[in-house]
Amino acid sequence: MVADRAIARTNTAPNGRRRAARSARWGAAALITMAAATAAHAAETPDLRGAWIEIDDGASVVRRGGPFEHFDRSGDDASFVNPGRFTLTVERQEAAAFAGTWASTARADPMVGVVARDGRTLMLADDNGPMQGRILDDGDLEICRALADATRMMATCRVLRRAP
Numbered sequence: 001m002v003a004d005r006a007i008a009r010t011n012t013a014p015n016g017r018r019r020a021a022r023s024a025r026w027g028a029a030a031l032i033t034m035a036a037a038t039a040a041h042a043a044e045t046p047d048l049r050g051a052w053i054e055i056d057d058g059a060s061v062v063r064r065g066g067p068f069e070h071f072d073r074s075g076d077d078a079s080f081v082n083p084g085r086f087t088l089t090v091e092r093q094e095a096a097a098f099a100g101t102w103a104s105t106a107r108a109d110p111m112v113g114v115v116a117r118d119g120r121t122l123m124l125a126d127d128n129g130p131m132q133g134r135i136l137d138d139g140d141l142e143i144c145r146a147l148a149d150a151t152r153m154m155a156t157c158r159v160l161r162r163a164p
Contacts, residue, residue: 043119045096052141052160054085059159065152070104088143088160102126 059082064075070084084104088111091100102111102124113124113133122133124143133143136159144157 043117045115045119046135047093048090048098048115048141049093050090051163052088052090053163054087054158055140055161056159059085059156061154061156061158063152063154068152068154070106086143086158086160088141102131 061080061082063079063083064077066075070086084106087101087103089100089103090098090113092098096115096117097112098114099110099112101108103109109126109128111124111126113122113131115122120135122131122135122141122143124131124133129145129147131143131145133141136142139162141160142157143160144155146155147153
C-alpha cells in the first residue's frame with residue numbers, strides 16, 4: 001500500500017510533469033550533441049581537379065587472357081608485368097562528385113567518381129566497370145580495380161600523384 005502511494009506520487013503533477021520536461025530537455029541536448037559531433041566528424045571534401053599521373057613502374061598488376069582495351073593480350077599464363085602507366089584527369093568537380101578521364105597511352109575512357117564522407121575513400125567508374133581508391137597520407141591517390149569475364153581477368157593497384 002505504501003509502495004502504491006509512492007508510485008502514484010511520482011506519476012502525478014507537478015512532479016511527473018517536471019520529470020518528463022527534464023527528460024525531454026536531456027534527450028534534446030543529447031541529440032544536439034550527437035548531431036554536432038557527426039558534423040564535426042565529416043571530413044572536408046578534397047579538391048581533386050587536375051591531372052594525376054602514375055608515379056612508378058612498380059604498380060601491382062596481374063593479368064591473364066585478354067584482350068584488354070588499354071593493352072595487348074597477356075596470354076593464358078598470369079602476367080605480372082605493368083604494361084603501361086595511367087593518368088586520371090579530373091576535369092570537373094561539384095562537392096564530392098567528380099568527372100573526367102582514365103587514360104593510358106592507348107586510349108582514354110570517360111570516368112565518374114565520388115569522395116566518401118571520410119574525405120579519403122574514392123569510388124570511381126569508367127566504361128569497364130568500378131574502381132576503388134583512397135587518398136594516402138602523403139596526398140597521393142591509390143586506385144585499385146579488378147575485372148573478370150570468360151576470357152580475361154585482371155587485378156591492379158596503382159599510385160598516382162598530382163601533376164605539377
